[in-house]
Amino acid sequence: MSTFILVSGMFTGPHVWDETAARLTATGADVHAVTLTGLGGTRPPAGTDIGLETHVADVLAVIDSVQRTAGEGIVLVGHDYGIHPAVGAADRRVESVARIIHLDSGLPQDGVPALAAVADRGLREEAVRAAGGGAQGAGASLPPPARDGWRLWGSTADVPGAALDRLTALASPQPLGTLLQPLRLTGAVAAVPRTGVLCTGNGASIAMVQARADLGEPTLRALADARVAFFELPTGHWPMLSSPTALAVTLLKASAGEGHRLAPVDAAQPPAHLRPFLLDVPDIPRERAGDVDLYVPSSAQEPSPAVVFVHGGPVPAGARPTPRDWPLLTGYARFAAAHGVVGVTLDHGLHSVDDYEQAAADVADAVEQVRAHPRVDADRVALWFFSGSGPLTADWMGEPPPWLRCLAANYPIMAPLPNWGRLGSRFSPAEAVARAGSLPLVLVRAGLETADISATVEDFLTAAHACGADVEVVDVPDGHHTFEAVDPTDASRDAVHRAMRIVLGHLTN
Known part of the structure; x- marks a missing residue:
């Protein structure tokens, strides 16, 4: 023995x-x-x-x-x-x-x-x-x-x-x-x-x-x-x-040497973040400016509303390609552009759990850059967050600017996970939502989410309901975290379509 x-x-x-x-x-x-x-x-x-x-x-x-x-x-x-x-x-x-x-x-x-x-x-x-x-x-x-x-x-x-x-x-x-x-x-x-x-x-x-x-x-x-x-x-x-x-x-x-082995990073099956987007979207070219990429509808004759897609994390600083080029994010941006609004992807500095302040500043700078673009209607912008960028939503819910027409979040982490330590009250969506006022919120929830992330979402929804916040939940019952990449099912596609319709509705009304 x-x-x-x-x-x-x-x-x-x-x-x-x-x-x-x-x-x-x-x-x-x-x-x-x-x-x-x-x-x-x-x-x-x-x-x-x-x-x-x-x-x-x-x-x-x-x-x-x-x-x-x-x-x-x-x-x-x-x-x-x-x-x-x-x-x-x-x-x-x-x-x-x-x-x-x-x-x-x-x-x-x-x-x-x-x-x-x-x-x-x-x-x-x-x-x-x-x-x-x-x-x-x-x-x-x-x-x-x-x-x-x-x-x-x-x-x-x-x-x-x-x-x-x-x-x-x-x-x-x-x-x-x-x-x-x-x-x-x-x-x-x-x-x-x-x-x-x-x-x-x-x-x-x-x-x-x-x-x-x-x-x-x-x-x-x-x-x-x-x-x-x-x-x-x-x-x-x-x-x-x-x-x-x-x-x-x-x-x-x-x-005895038992246990699960990790898949090599060069395996034939690409990692989740590099798998194809689950929808067929037009190959709309990007317009790159610094850390921001814009996908502009070719048919637009005047400034259009914009949806800014904010990647999750933490993401290692050396990750290549960087998040704004991941198929999931570019897929969402092109999908938005196909519906007549400017889709935006960006890179921000969330490389560790200590980096939320830097990431928040990066996102705020990127949003102002987008609003200043001549093809963007600066008064009609939506922000769409993913996964570990969930705590960044607190800044926007706590003091929603008048041009922010909608805030969406897919399978977000809405509070620090137990092994993250404390992030501070600034990055607590459950506290900030009481100040969201009439800002429309869209939350896409994965039914097969991990228990610790699910708990942060449920705590947020409890706080949102208690203060009467305007939250619409899109459920993907058989979906995992990043379901768009790992669960390319009809139900997942329907959820993406539904969430996009809701966000576009708030942008164009």
């Missing part, structure tokens, strides 16, 4: 693994939970500076203590922050480690501190302030969250109340050096097989990883490798507390 070494995340100690370790041990596995210096109730000698290298050494010590009995090699499991010392140790003991399991954690990179993996900008800034300017946080620590603050570090969905109480009671301050000291890798660890266990209740999924790899994100493209596998667990960020049995079963399967 496998030998498992379990490395816990921030503020925590070996106790979080108790139930999962017991289930693994019952199958005959050899299980060791690492106590990281300064965490789990340990107290280092006074004056000791604890950094990431300290925790790498802690993991190395456990590897060295068990490798004599681990004939088939060690399975090293890192949860959350714990993946950083785990990968650092594996890089130095590749001959002993058979597999690394990333349990709802990121992909540590050489030279990058663990703090970079914290999604919430506010928490990152808090950590830097707590360091007080010291060299990599020497001697400083970050206090553990209160009971209701754990969700800022990852979804606590399905964690029993008693387990959350215990997690809080046994939490330790996190030495800041462990977050600020860059990870150092030789590169040897790249040869070790890996498995990602993604917790869907925390906003992660295999489909999302595949989509990001398809978009050309370099660190994720490397995961389309036969040595890399994936599993999903339908729970929050703490599966060892919420689903210990399911986690143990998954770890055993992962240790």
Whole structure:
């Protein structure tokens, strides 16, 4: 049987693994939970500076203590922050480690501190302030969250109340050096097989990883490798507390090399964002100006209304082609132009969840550029958002300008996903909709949407109905996220036609 070494995340100690370790041990596995210096109730000698290298050494010590009995090699499991010392140790003991399991954690990179993996900008800034300017946080620590603050570090969905109480009671301050000291890798660890266990209740999924790899994100493209596998667990960020049995079963399967493999990015089947638009549309040429493309009706004799299509994201900065050239967006723009209005696509700077302010500024600039175009009626413009651009709708609903005749959104993400951190009230459509007044809103909803995205949509609709906002919902019951690309059915085509008719009706009336 496998030998498992379990490395816990921030503020925590070996106790979080108790139930999962017991289930693994019952199958005959050899299980060791690492106590990281300064965490789990340990107290280092006074004056000791604890950094990431300290925790790498802690993991190395456990590897060295068990490798004599681990004939088939060690399975090293890192949860959350714990993946950083785990990968650092594996890089130095590749001959002993058979597999690394990333349990709802990121992909540590050489030279990058663990703090970079914290999604919430506010928490990152808090950590830097707590360091007080010291060299990599020497001697400083970050206090553990209160009971209701754990969700800022990852979804606590399905964690029993008693387990959350215990997690809080046994939490330790996190030495800041462990977050600020860059990870150092030789590169040897790249040869070790890996498995990602993604917790869907925390906003992660295999489909999302595949989509990001398809978009050309370099660190994720490397995961389309036969040595890399994936599993999903339908729970929050703490599966060892919420689903210990399911986690143990998954770890055993992962240790045997089972799991889903990503499709290579050069596969014969193009990725979803590059598949043909589901409707036959005329080949209307584009007029390019900076980051904006206009598809102008050839028959228009005077300025025409415009529909600006705003792509989702985050999209890696190096993605090629850029979103304004994706068939889905150009298809919508040409479809609009075929109906006598100017269709517009654009590129904006939503490359990470920290970029919403930049993306909002880019979209606002693009809209003003479109309104100033001589072929556009500046008083009749509609905005149509997709997927991860959903939070950008808040600016326009909160203060709708008189020329904005309609706002539409397809399968939008209307609030931060659990692993995004906080975006701030500016990007909260559920709060902004109360100020939308009579602005017509069109929401195209995919019936087979992921549960976490669906929850953001339902929360938005609840808020919209409570304030009497004018929302018309177009349902695609058997449609997935980006149904126009992945579900080219008659029902999907009908939904696109219906949504376009509604938007055009508000533009031309």
